[in-house]
Amino acid sequence: MDDVAVLPSRPGHDLVMTKDAMVAGVHFLSDDPLDLVARKLLRTNLSDLAAKGAEPFGYLLMTSWPHAFGWNERERFARGLAEDGAAFDLDLLGGDTVSTPGPLTVGATLLGWSPAGGVVRRGGARPGDVLMVSGVIGDGWLGLQAAQGLLPDLEGGLARRYRLPTPRLGMRRALRDFARAAADVSDGLLADAGHLAAASGCGVRIDLERVPLSAAGSAWASAQPDKMRAMAALSAGGDDYEVVCALAPDDVDAFRAAAGVAVHAVGQFVDGAGVSIHFGDDEAPQERLGWRHGGQG
Amino acid sequence: MDDVAVLPSRPGHDLVMTKDAMVAGVHFLSDDPLDLVARKLLRTNLSDLAAKGAEPFGYLLMTSWPHAFGWNERERFARGLAEDGAAFDLDLLGGDTVSTPGPLTVGATLLGWSPAGGVVRRGGARPGDVLMVSGVIGDGWLGLQAAQGLLPDLEGGLARRYRLPTPRLGMRRALRDFARAAADVSDGLLADAGHLAAASGCGVRIDLERVPLSAAGSAWASAQPDKMRAMAALSAGGDDYEVVCALAPDDVDAFRAAAGVAVHAVGQFVDGAGVSIHFGDDEAPQERLGWRHGGQG
Numbered sequence: 001m002d003d004v005a006v007l008p009s010r011p012g013h014d015l016v017m018t019k020d021a022m023v024a025g026v027h028f029l030s031d032d033p034l035d036l037v038a039r040k041l042l043r044t045n046l047s048d049l050a051a052k053g054a055e056p057f058g059y060l061l062m063t064s065w066p067h068a069f070g071w072n073e074r075e076r077f078a079r080g081l082a083e084d085g086a087a088f089d090l091d092l093l094g095g096d097t098v099s100t101p102g103p104l105t106v107g108a109t110l111l112g113w114s115p116a117g118g119v120v121r122r123g124g125a126r127p128g129d130v131l132m133v134s135g136v137i138g139d140g141w142l143g144l145q146a147a148q149g150l151l152p153d154l155e156g157g158l159a160r161r162y163r164l165p166t167p168r169l170g171m172r173r174a175l176r177d178f179a180r181a182a183a184d185v186s187d188g189l190l191a192d193a194g195h196l197a198a199a200s201g202c203g204v205r206i207d208l209e210r211v212p213l214s215a216a217g218s219a220w221a222s223a224q225p226d227k228m229r230a231m232a233a234l235s236a237g238g239d240d241y242e243v244v245c246a247l248a249p250d251d252v253d254a255f256r257a258a259a260g261v262a263v264h265a266v267g268q269f270v271d272g273a274g275v276s277i278h279f280g281d282d283e284a285p286q287e288r289l290g291w292r293h294g295g296q297g
Numbered sequence: 298m299d300d301v302a303v304l305p306s307r308p309g310h311d312l313v314m315t316k317d318a319m320v321a322g323v324h325f326l327s328d329d330p331l332d333l334v335a336r337k338l339l340r341t342n343l344s345d346l347a348a349k350g351a352e353p354f355g356y357l358l359m360t361s362w363p364h365a366f367g368w369n370e371r372e373r374f375a376r377g378l379a380e381d382g383a384a385f386d387l388d389l390l391g392g393d394t395v396s397t398p399g400p401l402t403v404g405a406t407l408l409g410w411s412p413a414g415g416v417v418r419r420g421g422a423r424p425g426d427v428l429m430v431s432g433v434i435g436d437g438w439l440g441l442q443a444a445q446g447l448l449p450d451l452e453g454g455l456a457r458r459y460r461l462p463t464p465r466l467g468m469r470r471a472l473r474d475f476a477r478a479a480a481d482v483s484d485g486l487l488a489d490a491g492h493l494a495a496a497s498g499c500g501v502r503i504d505l506e507r508v509p510l511s512a513a514g515s516a517w518a519s520a521q522p523d524k525m526r527a528m529a530a531l532s533a534g535g536d537d538y539e540v541v542c543a544l545a546p547d548d549v550d551a552f553r554a555a556a557g558v559a560v561h562a563v564g565q566f567v568d569g570a571g572v573s574i575h576f577g578d579d580e581a582p583q584e585r586l587g588w589r590h591g592g593q594g
Contacts, residue, residue: 002496003480004349005314006416009306017302017390019357019406023397052301060316062359062404093314100320102399107359109316109406119303183300199299 005060005093013113016054020045021062021107028163029147030103034073036163037106038080044186045110046088046167047241051184053120053176054112056088056169061095064105077106088169115176122199124180125246131196131204131267132252134168134242134259136214137189138221141237151220158216165241174258175245182245189235192244193267194275200246203272208279211235212264228279302357302390310410313351317342318359318404325460326444327400331370332377333460334403339381341483342407343464344538348481350417350473351409353385353466358392361402374403385466412473419496421477422543428493428501428564429549431465431539431556433511434486435518438534448517455513462538471555472542479542486532489541490564491572497543500569505576508532509561525576 024030028037049056143162146153153159175182181196197204208231224230246269247255256263276283321327325334346353440459443450450456472479478493494501505528521527543566544552553560573580
């Protein structure tokens with residue numbers, strides 16, 4: 001490998017880049033298996049590209065290794081990279097490996113192609129657009145608690161979903177064809193829907209009772225004393241790596257048919273600014289939500 | 298800023314990318330001023346691109362902040378980015394900011410353009426080519442010691458050179474026109490010349506007494522009991538951020554005229570493999586050098 005990566009231009013296409021880092025103890029658990037850490041690093045970045053409608057093809061890698069990590073740990077990390085590199089057809093194009101007295105820190109710059117001008121941005125939503133989300137919400141947050149042993153997870157499904165998210169790459173074409181704005185759900189549905197609204201210069205209303213849950217999420221929510229607060233917690237939790245997007249009302253059916261995964265309408269973009277949270281017919285009072293807007297990782 | 302950076306293709310050009318990370322206490326001193334840390338991050342990556350003949354235009358940034366670092370530290374870091382961003386005409390295209398229980402860790406993916414097929418690689422040297430290096434060697438290593446207070450540095454020039462290297466961007470055109478192989482001197486002249494030789498499938502002979510030193514470097518070397526060992530230490534030390542390259546003997550004069558900075562012949566590529574170190578007429582015995590091949594950062 002040379003000191004640099006060289007990428008010939010691809011006529012008619014834009015290069016799309018995203019860069020995310022993960023720190024042991026912050027973005028993954030310090031005892032998480034390192035092959036899963038490597039795969040999560042790729043997948044969280046792939047999720048970013050998927051939400052933008054881009055086709056990933058390669059990445060640059062940064063790893064910062066604590067001195068206590070030897071050959072076995074690095075080999076296991078490399079095995080995870082190889083596994084998901086093959087699964088998602090990604091080339092490792094370059095990077096840097098350093099040592100650190102601190103926790104394991106890993107980062108990747110993921111690269112993808114998009115037809116020129118076709119990247120789906122954050123800022124294209126208009127008042128009246130339908131707010132839609134893919135898959136289910138809240139399993140990332142529940143999965144973190146399961147991985148920490150704070151929640152029973154008899155079949156391991158929740159913890160696995162936290163450790164190994166599934167980027168929604170199958171939605172790329174549908175997003176490019178129909179979505180006016182899109183992002184992946186990494187900070188939490190409420191925060192990421194708010195990012196779309198803010199970038200689009202409008203507000204967004206979210207109907208908590210319409211937020212799709214998994215069987216495990218439904219069971220958890222049903223066991224909570226305050227259903228509204230439970231739904232808000234699931235919608236505020238991060239790490240879902242679903243796609244949240246804005247659709248013109250007339251495009252909803254076609255988008256649903258093309259998405260290749262279940263998508264649900266969970267609210268609407270509105271005039272004004274900010275996120276308003278509704279449960280049934282009422283606007284949820286913020287003080288009952290126990291919810292803080294997701295900030296930086 | 299969106300979740301991703303989008304870069305239209307530039308016809309007739311290749312995109313050149315390099316990614317380097319720096320950890321407090323490893324790649325810079327924990328009490329280094331943070332504006333200089335930011336500038337060093339950009340400059341070490343710019344050095345990579347310069348040695349490849351590429352024209353830098355932008356970067357993605359990763360910062361991992363310890364909790365003890367507040368607004369003032371971040372503002373100072375941002376000030377350094379802005380200063381060198383303006384000086385080198387770089388756009389900040391995206392990135393990720395996370396928090397860490399460990400030391401400050403920063404990384405950048407620098408992007409540049411090169412005429413299609415024109416990137417200067419590591420692997421093009423041939424036996425008989427002249428090994429050339431820009432500027433002076435050893436001040437990075439002496440500068441680290443000066444910054445640590447282990448060496449007198451009355452005028453601060455050495456420590457400043459360690460903290461704020463000068464990428465040799467003015468050599469880009471000369472490198473593209475004449476160099477058969479090139480790299481920047483980050484691991485040390487001996488190691489980086491060895492990288493060129495290894496990638497080119499040949500060996501390299503380095504004549505220590507021809508390695509160019511600064512006035513400070515000469516004074517330091519003269520004060521050492523073993524001149525050969527001193528020259529080897531300066532040539533093994535890293536952080537010079539000069540350019541080391543391979544030139545066909547017939548191109549040396551033209552390269553010298555076009556380089557825009559002093560360049561010196563310090564050895565020759567040869568048949569075989571590995572690095573042989575000479576001092577005067579003799580090959581230096583490895584056991585007298587106290588030199589270990591530079592490994593990962």
